[in-house]
Amino acid sequence: MLKLENIIGMEEAKAKLNETIDALKNGQRPEPVLLVVGSWMGKTYLIRKTVKELAADPEGAAALIIPCYGLRGVSLGAAYEALNAILEEAEKYDPLLLFVDEADLAFPRKPNYDDLVILKRFIRFCAQKKNLAVWFTTPNEDRLYWGFEAVRRIRISALSRDERKKLFQLYRAGKPLADDVNLDELADLTRSRGQLTFSFCVGRKSEQETVFFTATGIAQICDEAARCAIIAFINDKGGEAEAEAAADELFIDQRHLKAAIVEMTIKR
Structure with a gap:
């Protein structure tokens, strides 16, 4: 089987x-x-x-x-x-x-x-x-x-809220997460059976876009959040050498995950 x-x-x-x-x-x-x-x-x-x-x-x-x-x-x-x-x-x-x-x-x-x-x-x-x-x-x-x-x-239909939450649980494995990470909120951010509507500015024009989040999309969000956390950590520590020495202090928090959702939305 x-x-x-x-x-x-x-x-x-x-x-x-x-x-x-x-x-x-x-x-x-x-x-x-x-x-x-x-x-x-x-x-x-x-x-x-x-x-x-x-x-x-x-x-x-x-x-x-x-x-x-x-x-x-x-x-x-x-x-x-x-x-x-x-x-x-x-x-x-x-x-x-x-x-x-x-x-x-x-x-x-x-x-x-x-x-x-x-x-x-x-x-x-x-x-x-x-x-x-x-x-x-x-x-x-x-x-x-x-x-x-x-x-x-x-x-194959869109992912339910519980399925999206399970995916966030799955893809966060092995990643250093901060205590403020809220999987329920992340699942809700991809609400409406996998659709998320964002309002954002492109130049002077405000646009609205509906994005279809899937298993692959959620995996990309988690990877993008890790990248955001690493970049912020390096900038905060003043360079790659300093960041590497303090690598145990690196965590992905809710802010990084939300930023990743917005980033993945705009890329689409």
């Missing part, structure tokens, strides 16, 4: 992944799945974590990824060669879980000749491979080829 530690939320997807792996181990061919999830919502981390866990289990299924963004913007020959190399590697594994990441890039709603050649090669592989499970991902199902309409969908 996949543990998928450090992945908050995505409960339906995690349960379905374990169901898929069990079916493969029992010699069954699971139904294909389309994972509909927005950008920066932890999709890539989920896929890579699954591949890594399966690689560590010699008795389980193997897993490979087809990164469809690598098939766009290149010639048909290059795209076909890249896909063929992955599928030839996939032939070596049985059973196999195959992730087709950003599937809408390779199998668009209105395919041209090149797209159809790629699609035909992929379909031929799937038809010949017996003990195979395929998971497709896309941020926008409306951009996918019409043939995907019958595929089972799992839609």
Whole structure:
């Protein structure tokens, strides 16, 4: 059974992944799945974590990824060669879980000749491979080829308040936190199911922006807060040498985390 530690939320997807792996181990061919999830919502981390866990289990299924963004913007020959190399590697594994990441890039709603050649090669592989499970991902199902309409969908929703709080608890591990850090307040700052609206000034113009905070975004906030704390600490101590000598005094406080949230908001 996949543990998928450090992945908050995505409960339906995690349960379905374990169901898929069990079916493969029992010699069954699971139904294909389309994972509909927005950008920066932890999709890539989920896929890579699954591949890594399966690689560590010699008795389980193997897993490979087809990164469809690598098939766009290149010639048909290059795209076909890249896909063929992955599928030839996939032939070596049985059973196999195959992730087709950003599937809408390779199998668009209105395919041209090149797209159809790629699609035909992929379909031929799937038809010949017996003990195979395929998971497709896309941020926008409306951009996918019409043939995907019958595929089972799992839609990943925004993080709840409790899930965001758990993520802050997770990503703060190993970081020196001050006593004033309030995880409840941080979770509330990314309220409305992961959306945060900030008013800030750009030049003389006041603008308002709504930002969608995800697992990846919260991890970036924690990293940015650590960077802010280090810079402030160095400035306060008068230089890197002095700061290094007093490194035990370095702490990340609520001010740094709030500044990081604002910084990550503006960057987006």
